[in-house]
Amino acid sequence: MNPTHHQAVLRSVQYTNERTKHFEFKVSNGSRFDFRPGQFISLEFEPDGKKVRRPYSIASAPRLDNGFDLCLNILPEGRASSWLFHLKPGDPICFSGPFGFFTLREPPDPVSAFIATGTGIAPIRAMLQQLYRRPHDSEVWLIFGVRRKADILYREEFEKLARENPNFHFVPTLSRPDPGWAGHTGYVQQHVTRYLAGKKGFHAYICGLRKMVDDVSHVLRSMGHDPKSLSFEKYD
Ligand SMILES: Cc1cc2nc3c(=O)[nH]c(=O)nc-3n(C[C@H](O)[C@H](O)[C@H](O)COP(=O)(O)OP(=O)(O)OC[C@H]3O[C@@H](n4cnc5c(N)ncnc54)[C@H](O)[C@@H]3O)c2cc1C
Known part of the structure; x- marks a missing residue:
């Protein structure tokens, strides 16, 4: 194109x-x-x-x-x-x-991990829409970091995907949690370690500001993740 x-x-x-x-x-x-x-x-x-x-x-x-x-x-x-x-x-x-070359791999990998902060969710929403246009049984993780609950962009869409697809795991995490928030807290890096350590051969897609992308790439490398199985887009 x-x-x-x-x-x-x-x-x-x-x-x-x-x-x-x-x-x-x-x-x-x-x-x-x-x-x-x-x-x-x-x-x-x-x-x-x-x-x-x-x-x-x-x-x-x-x-x-x-x-x-x-x-x-x-x-x-x-x-x-x-x-x-x-x-x-x-x-x-x-x-x-x-x-750009930050695009969805076809056919989908058996396990894909999407990691975003803020509006870094934009290209990932596009990829997820494409991925779920047809049935597939691959395992998909979305680890999405924002400050507060109100900042979880497209929350209803991702929660619906998770309800309809048992292999889609939505992990929104708040760095400044609202009082009463019972979900995940802290930075995306912590949840990458928590949910992806031990998984073999997954492809990771990371999008957001440079510092987060570099930090997550570093965490993945320290987990032994193959750098060739990594795609990223930096906004700054
Ligand atoms: C490939 C690519 C895709 C992008 N897609 C999006 C997108 O979908 N949505 C979106 O909102 N932005 C996106 N951006 C960022 C966008 O291009 C602009 O940089 C941003 O809108 C700021 O432009 P501006 O003219 O308003 O600010 P400027 O007058 O250019 O000042 C921007 C300053 O803020 C920093 N900055 C850039 N982006 C951000 C950000 N998101 N949050 C905090 N600080 C930032 C810059 O480093 C710079 O110092 C993307 C950037 C790239 C490289």
């Missing part, structure tokens, strides 16, 4: 928590936008007359309606994120893509 230029229109947008929004776009220039789950687009815009480009992971698997989702964290001083955060339904965007 060669990257090409596209236009899209924002169809809907909603807050997922106070710092994050979920966007649904539809490609509007008539051509089919093909991509592999896990890839990203390069968004182009001119907030103050100067062209700015930023990469954003596509948060959905390819759909028949030529639409795609993004999941965006606002950084108060951030040029792109504050511009995107103010988009309204009907607003157009320009982008090129798809880009």
Whole structure:
């Protein structure tokens, strides 16, 4: 798939928590936008007359309606994120893509571990949507680190997947747990050790900020995990 230029229109947008929004776009220039789950687009815009480009992971698997989702964290001083955060339904965007090699392996490995923090969940949501489009019996772990309960993006979707698929294990973990939270706490690294140590031959997909990706890669290596069975995307 060669990257090409596209236009899209924002169809809907909603807050997922106070710092994050979920966007649904539809490609509007008539051509089919093909991509592999896990890839990203390069968004182009001119907030103050100067062209700015930023990469954003596509948060959905390819759909028949030529639409795609993004999941965006606002950084108060951030040029792109504050511009995107103010988009309204009907607003157009320009982008090129798809880009990147952080993609779902086909056929699925017997065991896959997805590890994300914050909006690093975006490409992993796309991969999971693809993975569960058809029945399979591989074992899948999703270890997802956020600060508080309200930050667990797409929580209902992942809980539904876990209810419907006994081999899908959803491990949300809070670094600043709300009072009364009875689930996992602490950083993703701890849960990687707890749930994945001793498992052989799994493929790990890691996405988020550089420090987390490096720390988790280090933990996996110290568990004897083969570095060739590791895919990652760093956001910074
Ligand atoms: C391949 C790729 C995919 C990405 N996908 C997403 C995505 O799906 N959703 C998303 O919200 N962001 C994503 N990012 C980050 C995004 O491209 C921008 O860096 C981010 O939106 C900040 O841009 P800005 O212009 O608002 O901030 P800038 O004005 O560029 O300032 C950004 C500062 O914040 C740091 N930073 C970058 N991203 C984050 C973050 N998520 N949290 C905290 N600090 C950060 C940068 O290192 C920099 O110091 C992705 C980055 C890459 C490389």
